[in-house]
Amino acid sequence: xxxxxxxxxxxxxxxxxxxxxxxxxxxxxxxxxxxxxxxxxxxxxxxxxxxxxxxxxxxxxxxxxxxxxxxxxxxxxxxxxxxxxxxxxxxxxxxxxxxxxxxxxxxxxxxxxxxxxxxxxxxxxxxxxxxxxxxxxxxxxxxxxxxxxxxxxxxxxxxxxxxxxx
Amino acid sequence: xxxxxxxxxxxxxxxxxxxxxxxxxxxxxxxxxxxxxxxxxxxxxxxxxxxxxxxxxxxxxxxxxxxxxxxxxxxxxxxxxxxxxxxxxxxxxxxxxxxxxxxxxxxxxxxxxxxxxxxxxxxxxxxxxxxxxxxxxxxxxxxxxxxxxxxxxxxxxxxxxxxxxx
Numbered sequence: 001x002x003x004x005x006x007x008x009x010x011x012x013x014x015x016x017x018x019x020x021x022x023x024x025x026x027x028x029x030x031x032x033x034x035x036x037x038x039x040x041x042x043x044x045x046x047x048x049x050x051x052x053x054x055x056x057x058x059x060x061x062x063x064x065x066x067x068x069x070x071x072x073x074x075x076x077x078x079x080x081x082x083x084x085x086x087x088x089x090x091x092x093x094x095x096x097x098x099x100x101x102x103x104x105x106x107x108x109x110x111x112x113x114x115x116x117x118x119x120x121x122x123x124x125x126x127x128x129x130x131x132x133x134x135x136x137x138x139x140x141x142x143x144x145x146x147x148x149x150x151x152x153x154x155x156x157x158x159x160x161x162x163x164x165x166x
Numbered sequence: 167x168x169x170x171x172x173x174x175x176x177x178x179x180x181x182x183x184x185x186x187x188x189x190x191x192x193x194x195x196x197x198x199x200x201x202x203x204x205x206x207x208x209x210x211x212x213x214x215x216x217x218x219x220x221x222x223x224x225x226x227x228x229x230x231x232x233x234x235x236x237x238x239x240x241x242x243x244x245x246x247x248x249x250x251x252x253x254x255x256x257x258x259x260x261x262x263x264x265x266x267x268x269x270x271x272x273x274x275x276x277x278x279x280x281x282x283x284x285x286x287x288x289x290x291x292x293x294x295x296x297x298x299x300x301x302x303x304x305x306x307x308x309x310x311x312x313x314x315x316x317x318x319x320x321x322x323x324x325x326x327x328x329x330x331x332x
Contacts, residue, residue, distance in 0.1 A: 001193050001194075001195055001246060002195060002197075002246060002248040002315075002317050002319075004212065005211045005212070005248070005319070005328055005330075006328065006330070007212075008211055008212025008213075009210055009211060009212065009326075009327060009328045011212070012209060012210045012211075012212070012326055013210075013325055013326040013327040013328075016325060016326030016327075018204070018326070019323070019324040019325060019326070020324075021203070021204050021323070023202075023204075023254060023256055024203075025203035026203070027167050028167075029167055029168060030201070031168075035196070035219040035220055035221045035234055035238065036189075036219070037187070037190075037191035037192070037215070037216050037217055037218055037219055037220075038184070038187050038189075038215055038216050039215075040208050040215055042206050042208065042209070043178060043208070044175055044178045044179075045171045045174055045175060045178075046170065046171070046173075046174025046175065046177070046178070047174075049203070049204055049206055050203050050204050051203055052203050053201040053202070053203055054201055054203075054222055055201045055222055055223055055224075056220055056221055056222040056223075057221055057222075057223070057231070057233070057234045058221075058233060058234040058237040058238065064233060064234075065223070066280075066284065067223070067224060067230060067284050067287060067288065068201055068223045068224040068230075070265070070269075070281070070284070070287070071224040071256065071257075071265070071287060072201065072224065074265065074268055074269070074272075075256055075259070075260060075265065076256055080167060080168060082168040082171070088189060090189055090237065090241055090242055091237075093241070094241060099236070099237070099240065099241065102240055103236075103240070103309070106240075107308070107309070108308055110308035111308040111309050113308075114232075114307070114308050114309045115236070115309060118232065118233050118236070118309075121233060121236070121237060122233065141280070142273070142274055142276035142277040142279075142280050143269070143273070143277050143280045143281060143284075149168075151168050153168075153171070157185070157187070158185040158186075159179055159182060159185060160175075160178055160179040160182030160184070160185070161175060161179040161182075162171055162172065162175045162179075164171075164172070
């Protein structure tokens with residue numbers, strides 16, 4: 001819980017020696033991946049501090065990362081994007097309409113209105129296909145810079161392994 | 167660069183022993199923080215694999231995390247949110263209108279239209295105040311569950327330290 005952060009951080013900060021890294025990512029790379037608690041992008045991909053932007057949301061969905069990617073590319077110089085989805089993802093377990101139904105049943109009229117404004121909760125039924133879809137989405141998106149190198153990957157929560165899809 | 171992921175990951179996967187962690191975060195916690203390359207949330211906050219959702223976007227902005235937080239709370243049981251912004255954030259260096267101007271100058275009419283659809287790029291001028299704003303935003307949001315414990319923090323990229331704002 002957040003109440004442990006200060007104590008945990010004291011240990012980290014006492015050994016910290018990366019205080020002068022520049023703001024733009026050294027590897028000109030942005031990673032898009034899921035918020036899932038079983039994923040540690042830095043450790044599992046060998047990303048060192050200062051090397052890459054890491055954008056995380058429910059599912060690691062590209063359509064929900066566009067604002068961040070525009071800032072990453074146009075203001076901070078990244079030119080490569082790696083999209084990761086993962087096995088046993090929560091997004092495989094429901095349909096957007098079902099979450100809307102839960103909110104309609106449990107929550108206030110204001111909540112239902114706010115959920116309607118969100119619209120699609122971006123769940124998906126198949127991992128590999130959705131990785132490809134998200135890569136295609138970015139390749140065809142007018143705000144993503146031409147010439148951006150874009151790859152799509154799956155992280156396997158059972159083994160800690162990654163595999164490239166596209 | 168992403169081409170190094172497979173080799174880096176082989177090392178990680180060869181020592182991986184957390185293959186049977188459950189999908190819902192053990193600490194019922196969601197962290198919202200910036201995509202900044204100089205932040206390693208797991209290491210700096212002492213979050214172990216399986217304990218917390220980590221949502222990251224440009225600025226660590228709560229308004230851009232609502233879809234993910236709804237899924238985190240209603241489908242995966244989290245009941246606490248910690249919002250982190252950080253010193254030397256890229257979001258302090260520009261105004262949303264300036265980014266729109268860059269896109270208008272450099273990019274296609276389709277890109278301008280897509281940027282208009284994004285609207286506010288969610289830049290902010292002061293760290294502490296914006297942390298408070300984002301915490302208030304979540305406390306007042308109809309889709310965030312009543313009784314959610316919400317805290318606001320700053321991560322200091324120069325020292326690796328965290329400080330609680332609210």
